[in-house]
Amino acid sequence: MKRSTFYSMLIGLILGLILCTAPLLLAAAKVGEPAPAFTATASDGKTYKLADYRGKYVVLEWHNNGCPYVGKQYNSGNMQKLQKQWTSQGVAWFTVLSSAPGKQGFVTASDENAYLAKMQAAPTAALLDPSGEIGHMYDAKTSPQMVVINPQGVVIYDGAIDDKPTTDLADVPGATNYVSLALEQAMAGKPVATPATRPYGCSVKYSDSSH
Amino acid sequence: MSWHKPPAIFPWALVLSAAALALCARHAEAAGAPIPHGTLELVAEKQWIAAGHPFNVALQFELEKGWHVYWVNPGDSGEPPRVTWDLPAGITAGDIEWPVPRRLGTASIVDYGYEDAVMLIVPMSAEANLAAQGPVQIAAEVKVLVCREMCIPGKAQVSLTLPVKPQTSPLNAKSADLFAAARKALPRAAPANWKFGLSETTDSFVLTGKLGRRIRYAIFFPLDESQVSNAGPQTLVPTASGFSLTLRKSDQLLKPIARLKGVLVLSGERAYSIDMPVGKPVAASTKGAG
Numbered sequence: 398m399k400r401s402t403f404y405s406m407l408i409g410l411i412l413g414l415i416l417c418t419a420p421l422l423l424a425a426a427k428v429g430e431p432a433p434a435f436t437a438t439a440s441d442g443k444t445y446k447l448a449d450y451r452g453k454y455v456v457l458e459w460h461n462n463g464c465p466y467v468g469k470q471y472n473s474g475n476m477q478k479l480q481k482q483w484t485s486q487g488v489a490w491f492t493v494l495s496s497a498p499g500k501q502g503f504v505t506a507s508d509e510n511a512y513l514a515k516m517q518a519a520p521t522a523a524l525l526d527p528s529g530e531i532g533h534m535y536d537a538k539t540s541p542q543m544v545v546i547n548p549q550g551v552v553i554y555d556g557a558i559d560d561k562p563t564t565d566l567a568d569v570p571g572a573t574n575y576v577s578l579a580l581e582q583a584m585a586g587k588p589v590a591t592p593a594t595r596p597y598g599c600s601v602k603y604s605d606s607s608h
Numbered sequence: 609m610s611w612h613k614p615p616a617i618f619p620w621a622l623v624l625s626a627a628a629l630a631l632c633a634r635h636a637e638a639a640g641a642p643i644p645h646g647t648l649e650l651v652a653e654k655q656w657i658a659a660g661h662p663f664n665v666a667l668q669f670e671l672e673k674g675w676h677v678y679w680v681n682p683g684d685s686g687e688p689p690r691v692t693w694d695l696p697a698g699i700t701a702g703d704i705e706w707p708v709p710r711r712l713g714t715a716s717i718v719d720y721g722y723e724d725a726v727m728l729i730v731p732m733s734a735e736a737n738l739a740a741q742g743p744v745q746i747a748a749e750v751k752v753l754v755c756r757e758m759c760i761p762g763k764a765q766v767s768l769t770l771p772v773k774p775q776t777s778p779l780n781a782k783s784a785d786l787f788a789a790a791r792k793a794l795p796r797a798a799p800a801n802w803k804f805g806l807s808e809t810t811d812s813f814v815l816t817g818k819l820g821r822r823i824r825y826a827i828f829f830p831l832d833e834s835q836v837s838n839a840g841p842q843t844l845v846p847t848a849s850g851f852s853l854t855l856r857k858s859d860q861l862l863k864p865i866a867r868l869k870g871v872l873v874l875s876g877e878r879a880y881s882i883d884m885p886v887g888k889p890v891a892a893s894t895k896g897a898g
Contacts, residue, residue, distance in 0.1 A: 427859055465753075465761045501758045536859075538684040538717050556860065562687055564753065564761040593860045595834045599759050600685035600717045 426535040428555050428592045432546040433534040437493075439522035440509035445491065452548045454488045454580060458520065458558075459495060459532065461502025461540040462512055464599035465564040470541055471516050473569040476558075480519040483580060492523040495532030500602035502540065503527060529603040539598035545579045545589075554579035556594030643752055644760035646671035650748060650768045653787045654777035657699075657744065657770050660736035663777075665746060665768065666790060667691065667704075667728045675756040676723040679709035681831055683719035683838045687753045689728070694747040694767075698735040705729040707793035708871055708879040709829055718838040720829055727790035734772070743771045795871045795879040802850075806868055806884040808857075813868055813886070815853045823851035825875040828882070832869060834860035 426433055432455070436446045447455065458476070461467055470476040480490050494509065496502035504512065509523050526532055535544055535555075545554035559572035579589045640647030646669060653664040667689070669677055678686040693701045706728065709720040738744070747767035754760050779787075798804070803818040813836065815828060824846050830836040840856030853872075868886055873879045 428862075463758060465759060533716070536716070563690075563751070564687075565751075593834075593862055595860055597687065598685060599755075600713065600719070602757075603714070603716070605714050605716075 426544065426552050426555060428552050430552060431550055432544070432552050435531045435534060437524040437526060437531060439524050440504075440506040440513070441522055442506065443522065445522050445524060447546075447550075450489045450546075451550055454483075454548060454583070455546040456483060456488055456490045456576060456580075457535065457544040457546070458490065458492045459537045459540045459542040459601060460492045460523070461494075461496055461599055461602060462504065463501040464540045466539070466598035467541050469564050469566055469569065470558060471518070473566045475569050476541070477516060477518050479574070479576065483577075484519060484521060488580065490520045492518070492520040493526055493531055493537070494523060495526045495529045495537060496602040497529060497604035498527055500604070501599075502602055529601070532601050532603060537596075537601050539596045539600060541598055542596035542601075543576045545576060545583070547583055553583055553589050554592055556591075556596045557598075560594075562595070562597035640668070640670060641764040641766050643669070643750075643762040643764050644754040645675045645756070646754060648750060648752070648764045648766055650746065650766035651783045651786065652746075652768055652770055652780055653783060655771075655780050656777045657734050657738065657772045658776045659734055659739035659772055659774055661776060662731055662733050664787065665730055665732060666783075666787065667730065667748070667750060667766070668786065669722070669726050669728075669752070671724055671754065673724060675754050676712055676719075676721045677726060677752055677754055679720040679722070679829070680704070680706045681720055681829070681833050683721075684713065684717045686719050686721065686755060686759065689750055689752040691730075692749045694749070695732075696741070696744045698738045698741075699744065699746065700733045702731040702733070705731070705794055707790065708795055708873060708877075711827070713839075716839050720838075727786055727793075729787065729790055729794075738772045739774045741772055743769050745769050795881045798872075798880040798882070804882065804884055805887065807887040811857050813855045813857065815855065815868075815872070815882070815884070816847075817850040817853075817872075819850045821850070822846045822848060823874060826851055826853050827873045828853060828855055829871040829873070830855075830868070831871070834858045835865055835868060836870075
């Protein structure tokens with residue numbers, strides 16, 4: 398074997414190893430750590446960059462319109478109420494759609510715009526993430542998983558929307574909403590008492606999902 | 609358009625409706641209450657309730673192929689069945705005896721549950737003064753999430769009427785085999801001569817076992833949510849007398865826990881209940897690995 402062939406094989410092997418482990422090295426979002434940067438196209442046709450929202454609180458809401466846990470929040474009007482309440486206080490609220498094409502919850506931009514109008518939803522924007530890139534970046538497991546990012550760009554909450562992991566509309570009024578709690582505590586300069594919870598709901602329907 | 613020549617799809621429609629009818633008939637025979645993509649039935653192990661003696665009933669889930677319901681810890685998504693009992697005075701329900709679950713899902717989202725069918729045994733106690741009463745009704749409202757690709761919540765009312773007698777009851781011939789099979793699927797207590805240890809590092813729990821033989825296969829199912837990462841790696845190191853199993857902590861675990869509970873599955877489908885106090889953090893030791 399020629400020496401140059403050997404070296405090119407070695408370099409190939411090393412590159413291959415680096416490339417195949419790279420996705421594992423990309424740490425998912427963790428409470429207390431910087432929120433992974435992303436750029437996404439929304440159903441309104443505009444492009445949104447997380448970096449542009451430095452200085453503001455940001456909420457990420459994983460969404461799947463066929464998931465009964467999401468239905469509980471929207472059919473009760475609770476999610477829309479939260480969106481209006483917090484965006485009116487300067488919070489940027491992004492609904493994230495990570496269902497892959499052909500999977501439950503996958504929508505085109507016009508499908509999503511019709512849904513937002515019908516439900517009278519009021520997020521800042523609904524981000525289209527059919528490749529699941531943003532979802533995997535944040536290790537989003539379920540809809541409706543919720544993430545809160547502070548003005549410094551640090552994740553301060555990651556988990557469930559509230560403390561009632563059911564599909565019952567009747568459970569909405571008595572629930573403790575973790576997103577509101579995190580925003581209220583952080584805005585008052587207090588530490589977030591419950592910064593991470595199990596994000597109950599339906600699994601995010603990524604392209605590799607089988608359930 | 610000609611009416612005498614049915615479209616080619618017609619024979620298939622016949623076959624499919626026959627299949628659908630056969631399915632209906634099977635479900636009708638099971639006499640269960642409908643739940644999404646399946647049925648639920650409440651069954652008793654014995655013919656009557658013996659006053660003053662414990663007895664068993666079970667929730668029998670029959671699902672269409674590929675659909676699943678969840679374990680007490682559903683894992684990353686989903687929700688376990690929730691039961692609200694409606695019982696006469698003098699009868700008390702115990703906790704569900706959960707069979708060993710299966711890992712469901714993908715590489716990044718791992719759930720724990722049961723595909724196709726599962727029987728959940730519930731022990732009951734009956735007070736001695738029940739003897740004076742007539743037959744009693746055991747009833748339950750069950751809320752259940754049934755999933756396959758997508759999830760559908762359901763609710764069913766199930767009930768069972770049983771006589772009460774002073775003497776002990778023979779087994780119910782129709783359900784005795786089902787109860788026996790369901791019991792085989794329960795985790796058992798580990799033999800008394802097995803020794804387990806549990807320590808922790810910043811990001812992992814390390815479960816060690818001395819079982820008197822080399823263990824080459826072990827999977828741990830955490831009983832409580834948000835303690836062990838469901839999709840995280842479980843790294844098994846066989847040792848001469850057992851094993852060491854490293855479990856990644858859940859990102860949701862922000863406070864120390866006193867005990868770790870779960871089910872340890874070894875090769876041959878043998879499963880054991882584990883309930884261990886978390887030991888003081890220790891430096892990685894090679895003492896057991898020889």
